[in-house]
Amino acid sequence: MGKPKLQIIVLFQNLGEKQAYYARSPAPPLSGALVAGLTPPTVEVELLHEMVRPIDYNTDADFIALSFMDFCAPHAFEVAERFRKIGKIVVAGGKYPSTFPKEVIPHMDSVVIGEAETVWGQVVEDMVKGKLKKVYEAPFAPPLDNIPPPRYDLVEPDFTVPVVTEATRGCPYKCSFCQLTIKSVPFRCRPIKDVIHDLTAISQLPFYKRKMAMLYDNNLGGDMGYAKELLKEIAKLKLWGLGTQFSFDCLHDDEFIDLLAKAHCGMAFIGLE
Known part of the structure; x- marks a missing residue:
């Protein structure tokens, strides 16, 4: 059986x-x-x-x-x-x-x-x-360490970019129009090594699908020091393209923008808060 x-x-x-x-x-x-x-x-x-x-x-x-x-x-x-x-x-x-x-x-x-x-x-x-x-x-706002990688091997081949993950959860801002404020949780960061583990748990994918990734964070720049260190590590992966999301104020940080470029970020959803 x-x-x-x-x-x-x-x-x-x-x-x-x-x-x-x-x-x-x-x-x-x-x-x-x-x-x-x-x-x-x-x-x-x-x-x-x-x-x-x-x-x-x-x-x-x-x-x-x-x-x-x-x-x-x-x-x-x-x-x-x-x-x-x-x-x-x-x-x-x-x-x-x-x-x-x-x-x-x-x-x-x-x-x-x-x-x-x-x-x-x-x-x-x-x-x-x-x-x-x-x-x-579930307990409220549990720690985000030791989360296993997503099962990219189960994602339908219709998707060009099956490698999706998140580095943070929540957002430090409390914008009145945002659904995150309905039942808000504190902003938290995953260990950088865990995020990189997700982005490299890709052996079962075709080569070209290993070279692009999306970070589905609500606001990657919620902790700017963390975001910069993460982007430095992602740059080492030599992806062809990275997508992410962050709030408009992050654009004032030139170093952050430079690190996005080095990580080959080609798409960003920007919140105009």
């Missing part, structure tokens, strides 16, 4: 749109590959990004893990209902379930609240044993 199977689905549809413009990204979201990397070997893991392929309700997976943001919560509830009707166990996590768990709990078998690293292994163990709890709540 083989292992039970877990399918991680990152939802990305909204109000019936079949191919929303924001689904044309060359890189996947981080959540699915990250959770796959956290998953213990007691289950077989499959990763599906709705950005590039439709949900298969005939999957042979025993368990379904849904990751979604607020804009597709109604869609997530419909997906969960369809899977549960055919006997699948459905777990939800992500920004929206963590921020508004009372809205999500009635639609799922289980909901993970908060950052998954410290609780996901227990969730999977309980699923396999048939002892799944209705709610798992």
Whole structure:
């Protein structure tokens, strides 16, 4: 008898749109590959990004893990209902379930609240044993050290840039319009060696896909000293291209800009706070 199977689905549809413009990204979201990397070997893991392929309700997976943001919560509830009707166990996590768990709990078998690293292994163990709890709540703002690399090998080949990770979480600013302020957490930095480990855990990828990466930080420049040291290490990797995100004020730091160039940063989302 083989292992039970877990399918991680990152939802990305909204109000019936079949191919929303924001689904044309060359890189996947981080959540699915990250959770796959956290998953213990007691289950077989499959990763599906709705950005590039439709949900298969005939999957042979025993368990379904849904990751979604607020804009597709109604869609997530419909997906969960369809899977549960055919006997699948459905777990939800992500920004929206963590921020508004009372809205999500009635639609799922289980909901993970908060950052998954410290609780996901227990969730999977309980699923396999048939002892799944209705709610798992992670500790608030846990340390970010020793997080395993995302499972880039499970990312669909449709994505040109499968190497995605994050160096920091949160943001030191409290802008009124930002979703981070709804349930804010402190700004934290990962050990630089762990970030570099993520960016080099790429042996199973084609060569050209090893040479580009995205840092999905909310604000890479939240700790400028840390950001500069990180960029110095990334420059040693000789990537063809790097993408990241930071706040507008970072542009006042000439050394930071020079280090972005040396790290071959070719794309940046800039917050005009």
